[in-house]
Amino acid sequence: MIIWEKPRLPAPKQLEKQMRILAALDLIMCEEDWLRVHRYDSTWSDDETMGSLNNGSGDVVFVVFAPEGAVIKGFDHESPYSPHAQEEYGTWPGIYNEVPEALLHRIQDVAFTHEDVTFCIWRENGDSAWHTSEYEQPEGWENGADFLLGYLCDSPESYQEWAQDYFEEKLELAAVRAVFEGAEITQELIASLNPQRDAEEALEELEELGLLKLS
Structure with missing residues (x-):
C-alpha cells in the first residue's frame, strides 16, 4: 500500500465533521433530497456513520466512519478505471487488494455498489x-478523486461559492460561517440561509439525521 497524498484529506474525525456541516447546509438549501450533493447519516448502522457525495451525473463517493477507522469509495463514471469501461465488466485489478479486511467489509453493503x-x-x-x-x-x-473530493468544501467561502453556482441562489456568508463554526441551527439561521425553506421541516430532518449539533 502507499500513502495517499493528493488531494489532501483531513483526519477522519475532522472529515466527518466537515461532511456533517456540508450535509446540513445542503439540506437547508434544498428541500428535495435527490437534488442534494452532500449527505450524512448518523444512524447508518449500529456502529457506523456514513457521509456521501452524489453530483447527480453518475459520480458518487461514500465515506464510512467505523470503530476501525474510515474508508472512502469513489466512483467517476467517466474514468477509464470504471468497470463499465473494461472489455469485461469488473473492478480494476488491485484497487481493493490492500484495504484492511475490517474496513473493506464496511463498503460491501449492497447500497454502495x-x-x-x-x-x-x-x-x-x-x-x-x-x-x-x-x-x-x-x-x-x-x-x-481530484474532481469528486473537490466537492468537500473546507471553508465557508468555498461552500458559498460552490452553493451559489449549484443552487443558483445568493447565500449569506455570515450564515454559512455560523454553521461551519458550530452555531446552533435555529429557524432564524435557516431563514438567513434560505428564506424559502420550511424551517420546521428542515429542523425535523436535521434532527433525524443527527445534524442539529455540528460542533
Missing part, C-alpha cells in the same frame, strides 16, 4: 496518513 469503484482510500485508527492500494495506473488515466 461495491464493484463501481475508481478509487478507494482508507485510514485506520492510529494511522498518521490515508492510504490506497498499489496497483497498475496507466499514464494519463484519471480516477476521479
